[in-house]
Amino acid sequence: MPSQLKRKKSGAILCWVSENKNLKRDPIKDGIKILKNSMSRNLLFHSDNLIAMNYLLQKGFEEKIDLIYIDPPFNSGEKYFHRKKNIENPAFEDVFRGNIKEYLDMIYPRLEVMRKLISVNGSIFIHLDWHVSHYVKVIMDEIFGYENFRNEIIIKRGRRKNLLYQFKSIDRMHVANDSILWYSKSAGTKFRHPLVKNSRASKWMGFWSNVNRPTMQYDLFGFIPERGQWKWSEDRAKMAIQNYKLYLSKFSDIPLDQYWIQTDQNMEFIRKRPGVKYPEYWIPPKTHVILDNLWTDIEGYCYSTGYDTEKHTQLLERIIGQFSSARDLVADFFCGSGTTLVAARKLGRKWIGCDRSSAAIHLTRRRLGDSKFSLIGSKN
Numbered sequence: 001m002p003s004q005l006k007r008k009k010s011g012a013i014l015c016w017v018s019e020n021k022n023l024k025r026d027p028i029k030d031g032i033k034i035l036k037n038s039m040s041r042n043l044l045f046h047s048d049n050l051i052a053m054n055y056l057l058q059k060g061f062e063e064k065i066d067l068i069y070i071d072p073p074f075n076s077g078e079k080y081f082h083r084k085k086n087i088e089n090p091a092f093e094d095v096f097r098g099n100i101k102e103y104l105d106m107i108y109p110r111l112e113v114m115r116k117l118i119s120v121n122g123s124i125f126i127h128l129d130w131h132v133s134h135y136v137k138v139i140m141d142e143i144f145g146y147e148n149f150r151n152e153i154i155i156k157r158g159r160r161k162n163l164l165y166q167f168k169s170i171d172r173m174h175v176a177n178d179s180i181l182w183y184s185k186s187a188g189t190k191f192r193h194p195l196v197k198n199s200r201a202s203k204w205m206g207f208w209s210n211v212n213r214p215t216m217q218y219d220l221f222g223f224i225p226e227r228g229q230w231k232w233s234e235d236r237a238k239m240a241i242q243n244y245k246l247y248l249s250k251f252s253d254i255p256l257d258q259y260w261i262q263t264d265q266n267m268e269f270i271r272k273r274p275g276v277k278y279p280e281y282w283i284p285p286k287t288h289v290i291l292d293n294l295w296t297d298i299e300g301y302c303y304s305t306g307y308d309t310e311k312h313t314q315l316l317e318r319i320i321g322q323f324s325s326a327r328d329l330v331a332d333f334f335c336g337s338g339t340t341l342v343a344a345r346k347l348g349r350k351w352i353g354c355d356r357s358s359a360a361i362h363l364t365r366r367r368l369g370d371s372k373f374s375l376i377g378s379k380n
């Protein structure tokens, strides 16, 4: 591959000199086999994921997976362990010798196959951090298309302390976030609003705002503002005044919140209190808010299994719960301790998991307990 960043008519592409002579491998030659068949549609692969994914393609899984979450190595240069009762078992190495080309050689062909496996209305969430997220964004734009990029989700890193306090000067700031790149397979796919529980009581707010709009300066309760504006159009405001009058005259024995719920939750109200300069409009109670891409209300990491890099089930339950539907097929091809599969099972999704580390598969099997799944791999 060429070794410089080239200008293209439709955007930038990332080019690097590949060091990998063996990008495509044949799963049959690689000796993949079913180790335990539970006649279940859930599958757990103990294998390199490129082999597992090519196997799935051969078995008819093209465009069959609705949601993929992956949490691949971040190119951190570190070794990770499964820690249990003061014993450290090696889990996996994120050691690409600091060589970004080697990392890209690893991730590129895997993302290409994932694209083939994702269903037409499906999507993929790639959990990364600053080490490679920008590189992966560029190659994802190439493989999935820039128009299929949906969001970069910012998630808290969790417990790690800001150790930089101990130094007089710093090279850079403490890193407190990971990034999750979300891409869809097709640009036209629409998703439900992602909602999170957040109760907020109803309240009254001033109906005047200081943005000067003469067309919104009309008579309300015998007063016309000379500057600024009322917040809504005249017809809408007068209807809201009538609504509140009706409520006071006939239904004031029940709280306004309850009246609003019983009348289909779409009535608006405006009132004028003696001694208060401006009329007030009513903001209804809320039980949920629509999520944006800044997820600081939940944890990214969890420390329940002793598997370094374990992600929090809260995070996976949110991704799977908000962006897939019941009985959809969810996959994680770098499943580590199995968090994604545990969350998918809880939410009633079918799932496919894969990891090449024995420690990861051992732990995943333990976490899945008596769930039905077939185990596929080249090792026991």
Ligand SMILES: C[S@@+](CC[C@H](N)C(=O)[O-])C[C@H]1O[C@@H](n2cnc3c(N)ncnc32)[C@H](O)[C@@H]1O
Pocket (backbone or CB within 6 Å): 047, 048, 049, 050, 071, 072, 073, 091, 092, 307, 309, 310, 311, 312, 333, 334, 335, 336, 337, 338, 339, 340, 354, 355, 356, 357, 360
């Ligand atoms: C960051 S961990 C995933 C942690 C996981 N999300 C969890 O909650 O425990 C990355 C995992 O990818 C696995 N892995 C790395 N390269 C792989 C490959 N080529 N094929 C399959 N698994 C791989 C590692 O063994 C490791 O368990």
